[in-house]
Amino acid sequence: MYPDCPIPEAITRILERRSVKAMDLSEPGPSQPEIEALIAAAVRVPDHGKLAPWRFITIQGDARHHLGTLLSSRWQALHPEAIQAQLNFEAARFKRAPVVIAVISRLKPDHKIPVWEQTLSAGAACQNLILTANLQGYAAQWLTEWYSYDEGVASAMALQPDERFAGFIYIGSSDEKPAERDRVSGTDVLTQWPEHAP
Numbered sequence: 132m133y134p135d136c137p138i139p140e141a142i143t144r145i146l147e148r149r150s151v152k153a154m155d156l157s158e159p160g161p162s163q164p165e166i167e168a169l170i171a172a173a174v175r176v177p178d179h180g181k182l183a184p185w186r187f188i189t190i191q192g193d194a195r196h197h198l199g200t201l202l203s204s205r206w207q208a209l210h211p212e213a214i215q216a217q218l219n220f221e222a223a224r225f226k227r228a229p230v231v232i233a234v235i236s237r238l239k240p241d242h243k244i245p246v247w248e249q250t251l252s253a254g255a256a257c258q259n260l261i262l263t264a265n266l267q268g269y270a271a272q273w274l275t276e277w278y279s280y281d282e283g284v285a286s287a288m289a290l291q292p293d294e295r296f297a298g299f300i301y302i303g304s305s306d307e308k309p310a311e312r313d314r315v316s317g318t319d320v321l322t323q324w325p326e327h328a329p
């Protein structure tokens with residue numbers, strides 16, 4: 132269908148894909164044009180009903196510190212017993228990677244397209260971000276951690292009532308190829324229907 136596209140290389144990258152832990156990501160991160168290409172790839176996901184059930188917020192540069200400060204305050208409010216080291220850890224969370232992209236799932240609960248499908252589309256957007264970042268030569272990790280589920284963080288980041296975080300995609304550079312992770316093989320989870328064909 133696309134005879135000029137170097138598909139085998141892209142497939143190899145997908146077959147070998149591994150996340151790199153956010154704490155192991157370093158500079159440089161994607162440039163502004165590369166971030167724009169990432170978002171262009173993210174909005175290419177299947178989207179039943181053309182609802183665009185997602186939006187994106189980039190967190191980079193000093194903003195990582197500002198959002199980290201907010202996270203730290205929120206952690207302190209939730210855990211008054213927290214020690215300074217924990218607060219410092221929260222304050223530095225977004226600095227683990229040069230670029231973080233928050234993916235927000237935007238649901239239309241009363242729409243004829245089921246919310247399940249709208250949610251799946253946001254997950255697909257996350258994966259498009261990761262795969263495209265990999266193809267750009269960057270490493271990435273999809274994290275939710277505690278703050279994706281926290282009302283205070285959602286409100287500070289201006290999420291609306293039918294919005295929630297699908298995740299935060301941490302993107303940066305990494306020289307080390309991560310070790311392979313135990314995984315099921317495709318054949319472990321594949322059957323053919325009907326299973327007991329005559």
Ligand SMILES: Cc1cc2nc3c(=O)[nH]c(=O)nc-3n(C[C@H](O)[C@H](O)[C@H](O)COP(=O)(O)O)c2cc1C
Nearest residue numbers: 148149150151152272273274275276277297298312
């Ligand atoms: C929706 C979602 C949320 C995730 N949140 C976390 C998280 O909060 N912390 C974590 O360590 N891994 C989290 N992961 C797993 C990592 O993204 C990653 O898959 C894991 O480090 C394994 O690496 P792999 O992608 O190479 O298999 C999450 C994955 C998904 C799909």
